[in-house]
Amino acid sequence: MIKLWKKTIIIIILIYFETDIFLKASLLGLCLLFYQFIAQNYKPFILQKFYLLDIQSGQYCSFALIFAVVKYICEQSEQYNFSTLIQSFIFIISILLSYPFIINILKVYYNKYKFLILGSLFQGFKSLNPNFKFTKLLGEKISKLRQKEGRTQRNIQKLKSLLLKKKQDGQLGIVNFAKNNMQKKKQISLILNCSFGNKI
Structure with a gap:
């Protein structure tokens, strides 16, 4: 505003x-x-x-x-x-x-296309000189990034599963609570009916 x-x-x-x-x-x-x-x-x-x-x-x-x-x-x-x-x-x-602003935009695009960019660079250096030190360092960098990305994805999946389980447990607890209330109401109603019948 x-x-x-x-x-x-x-x-x-x-x-x-x-x-x-x-x-x-x-x-x-x-x-x-x-x-x-x-x-x-x-x-x-x-x-x-x-x-x-x-x-x-x-x-x-x-x-x-x-x-x-x-x-x-x-x-x-x-x-x-x-x-x-x-x-x-x-x-x-x-x-x-x-x-x-330019740096932030470049960071966003790098995070989005980093595997594509680094993979293209790695293939280019590998075709020129596979034993070049920079080629090996770039390969190790890509491998570490993939492992990190894999760990991040696994952690996200675990977090999603945990949240889903908690949500389901919460819903189950609400259902059980509602059932217990219904049973208690039925028991109270039955006791009241029996007491009223004995008085008559």
Whole structure:
């Protein structure tokens, strides 16, 4: 919800203050500052890692915004050398901003296709030189990863079986509890009927 409001405000600023660069930059900077203040208090992400990454990206955007205004001023005053230097700073900030996201994406793809990638590398090195030290190390690495993956899968299956057994035991306990209650009610009803019949 917080991020949706932030995007809406940024779009409104970009549309209605398109010509006035300084006013637009100031409003965008204030929007980023307010978002960081709200995010620190309400924490839109459950995981601390994503929360810190979000705050860090907001700070990088604030720096890039300030440098963009300085670059605009330099271009207006025809200081192109200084403008080029500021442009390089903006480029570095863009790399720093995108680096964590790219690394996380690459990690996800590596975990998904690691056996395919390592297997292809192993086959390539094996065809070139089977006795090469790196080929042997790569083969051992693949073997260890497969063993680890196998252990992980077995542990997951054991955990699933344990949870299923506990669930079935719980359901069985509920059924037994209901049966015992029914039997107790029948016994109480029978005792009451017998007592009432003896009184008559």
